[in-house]
Amino acid sequence: MDISILIVEDDDITRDCLADYFRQEQYEVHGAASAEEAEQLMQAHKVDLVLLDIRLPGKDGLTLTREIRANSDTGIILVTSRQDDIERIIGLECGADEYVSKPFNPRELLARAKNLARRVRAASPREQTASTQLRRFDDWRIDLDRRLLLSDDDESTPLTHGEYQLLCAFMNHAGQTLSRDQLMDRIKNREWAPNDRTIDVLVGRLRRKLGDDPASPRIILTVHGAGYVFTPRAVPCC
Incomplete structure (x- = not known):
């Protein structure tokens, strides 16, 4: 399964490291340093998952989460600080599917991404058949x-x-x-x-x-x- 992921992170080193890691796992990777750049990329490319840091310059990750969820079923994994429970709660209320806390284990992040991508693909609209449950x-x-x-x-x-x-x-x-x-x-x-x-x-x-x-x-x-x-x-x- 070819999975397309958009990494939205304003720190260049973190974003590039994550991009390299997911490319090694055969993901199609797009990177954005801001919510505005992420929106442009999502208009130009089909994206299965968004890995989204809450704290972004300009429009924050929570606002972007709410806007993505209003228009699509794209999987959203929020990146939060470990101590900020309020951010996690608000993120879920905005429509995020998952969250990970910094610092995170890349393998755990990959496992969450794979599981969420599988469910997003399975839930994508398709012709109803007699076997629909x-x-x-x-x-x-x-x-x-x-x-x-x-x-x-x-x-x-x-x-x-x-x-x-x-x-x-x-x-x-x-x-x-x-x-x-x-x-x-x-x-x-x-x-x-x-x-x-x-x-x-x-x-x-x-x-x-x-x-x-x-x-x-x-x-x-x-x-x-x-x-x-x-x-x-x-x-x-x-």
Whole structure:
């Protein structure tokens, strides 16, 4: 699988080192020193993944993340400082799929990139066939092949990698209260700590896409002090 990655990093040495590393792994690599340069490259080239440093001159990485996610399902891996949990949370809220902390292990970064690229490719739009896997819950259907939420009037809403994994975990354990630790264990390839708010952020994003009022939810309920429970049963749908 030929994977195209865009590395957005304002430090020339770091960007060049990462570019060389990914080229050795047979990636097609593009490099940008700013968000504005990254936008131009994405208009000119098909990009599967964006490795994006949050701290950039001019437009920052969080703003670019939000703009990319509004227009495409490109995989986004954010690079954050190890101590800045707020940046991670905001990055996930903006639509990032993964994050890595500086200093990072290049092999770990490569593994995350490969896994995310595989899921991005698998979820890319293609002709529906009779084998398309659909499941229904409440007023929604989910296309498991293309990672799409489908409303009853066939409007589609793409899910990010993290949202998809979390929704699958909920559907597979409908009616059960799942703690944040249990849910994090089902979302693979993520760093996390006991106080990590990743699950809360992803739940908030899923609720918005499902039209589930956080003040009075009926699909994903909060069990205070325990976790979350997904109330509808998901059934196969033709």
